[in-house]
Amino acid sequence: MGATKSYQFSDHHNEMSALLKALAHPARVAIVEYLLKVESCICGDIVDHLPLAQPTVSQHLRELKNAGIIQGSVEGTAICYCLSEKALVKLKNYFGKLESKVKSKCC
Amino acid sequence: MGATKSYQFSDHHNEMSALLKALAHPARVAIVEYLLKVESCICGDIVDHLPLAQPTVSQHLRELKNAGIIQGSVEGTAICYCLSEKALVKLKNYFGKLESKVKSKCC
DNA sequence: TTACTTTATTGCAATATTACGATAAATGAA
DNA sequence: TTCATTTATCGTAATATTGCAATAAAGTAA
Numbered sequence: 056m057g058a059t060k061s062y063q064f065s066d067h068h069n070e071m072s073a074l075l076k077a078l079a080h081p082a083r084v085a086i087v088e089y090l091l092k093v094e095s096c097i098c099g100d101i102v103d104h105l106p107l108a109q110p111t112v113s114q115h116l117r118e119l120k121n122a123g124i125i126q127g128s129v130e131g132t133a134i135c136y137c138l139s140e141k142a143l144v145k146l147k148n149y150f151g152k153l154e155s156k157v158k159s160k161c162c
Numbered sequence: 163m164g165a166t167k168s169y170q171f172s173d174h175h176n177e178m179s180a181l182l183k184a185l186a187h188p189a190r191v192a193i194v195e196y197l198l199k200v201e202s203c204i205c206g207d208i209v210d211h212l213p214l215a216q217p218t219v220s221q222h223l224r225e226l227k228n229a230g231i232i233q234g235s236v237e238g239t240a241i242c243y244c245l246s247e248k249a250l251v252k253l254k255n256y257f258g259k260l261e262s263k264v265k266s267k268c269c
Numbered sequence: 270t271t272a273c274t275t276t277a278t279t280g281c282a283a284t285a286t287t288a289c290g291a292t293a294a295a296t297g298a299a
Numbered sequence: 300t301t302c303a304t305t306t307a308t309c310g311t312a313a314t315a316t317t318g319c320a321a322t323a324a325a326g327t328a329a
Binding site for chain 4: 164165166167206209216217219220221223224236238239240241
Binding site for chain 2: 282283284285286287288289290291295296297298
């Protein structure tokens with residue numbers, strides 16, 4: 056025991072939770088909002104904008120990339136990161152759907 | 163080392179990541195969607211709809227409640243759970259804002 | 270080539286999460 | 300009261316996450 060019983064849940068539930076898990080850390084929320092704020096891809100200065108060591112930031116970036124939330128492409132000696140619109144659209148649509156269906160007639 | 167350095171991030175980043183963290187598990191996504199599906203509050207049969215033991219479900223419900231995503235009220239010998247519209251609106255607006263701002267002009 | 274810059278990976282310690290058996294608490298019914 | 304039902308909590312084991320120093324890898328520049 057201790058590990059999430061992923062195999063007991065549907066693909067949909069696992070996919071959504073994986074996407075949300077990628078954003079379930081303040082550093083990763085901060086990275087996403089930073090990429091959004093500069094309105095373009097960022098080459099190389101993400102580490103300087105976070106209060107964490109370089110290996111830690113690299114680890115967070117990898118998690119965001121694995122989840123499909125950001126993309127990275129090699130640009131000379133640096134790497135350019137940018138947001139993946141597809142993932143954000145998916146999240147927007149998901150919560151839009153949830154919110155539109157919710158009825159506030161609770162006991 | 164090991165613990166998230168919450169104090170290094172803004173309140174906003176911590177609040178958003180906490181809300182998303184509450185949904186970063188397939189069981190909790192499943193609970194939210196189940197509450198949505200029945201379109202009303204559920205009294206007592208959440209445990210039967212999940213492939214987890216009762217103490218585990220109770221733990222997940224508490225996390226959702228602490229995050230403000232669901233509400234629970236005592237109804238006789240059972241407890242009625244329902245979704246909190248406020249949290250879902252917050253999430254919908256957040257991703258709506260992100261998606262509307264994202265520019266897909268990446269390198 | 271060497272030196273430099275930037276990012277990734279490795280290895281590990283500290284902490285957090287997940288899951289569940291056992292048990293407690295709370296309520297209703299008999 | 301006692302019994303049954305339902306949910307919460309405690310305790311603990313297994314696993315996952317977080318963070319960083321050290322180091323590697325990959326590229327540019329001289």
